[in-house]
Amino acid sequence: MTGFGKIFIVIGIVFILIGVIWTFIGKLPGDLTFRRGNTTVYFPIMTSIVVSIVLSLIFYIIGKIR
Template sequence: MGKMLMIMGILLLVVGFVMHFIGKLPGDIVVKKGNTTFYFPIVTSIVISIILSLIFYVFSRFR
């Protein structure tokens, strides 16, 4: 359990670092009208979902 938490912490650190410097991916929806900005990170959500699915698949194989 401790090893899994350390690995997930490292992965979160890497993802946070990448997202900080990349910002948004192409395909994310940004609508600016006047004082209002709407941001919907659809591509970012899909990429994170795929990465998390792969991580959980790998952990379930070693269980």
Template sequence: MSDLPKMMMVMGALLLIVGFFLQFIGKLPGDIVFKKGNTTFYFPIVTSIVISVILSLIFLVIGRFK
């Protein structure tokens, strides 16, 4: 149980770093955007993959503490 605060601080730091970069990047290269008339369709496929990899790494780290 003593590792929980350290693990939460690491996860918070990772989320802060990812949020900081996503704020300035906006959308990653590879995200799909269709614009036609007044309609815009945005499908963030690369962003979804990056978030999935980051979450997988976080859960891997959490799993090692159990």
């Protein structure tokens, strides 16, 4: 198996884990939602932080594999 194949396996596993967690949690605490009338504004602050951390870990692992 090449290094490129391992990278895709790691990314796939990470996406599966994120999908499972997202299914059970839905929206993270720290995500702000404002509703007024027919308008809803959603600020996914905590979700953005979690996605940033996960992507940083993925790129760190890819850097170590190379």
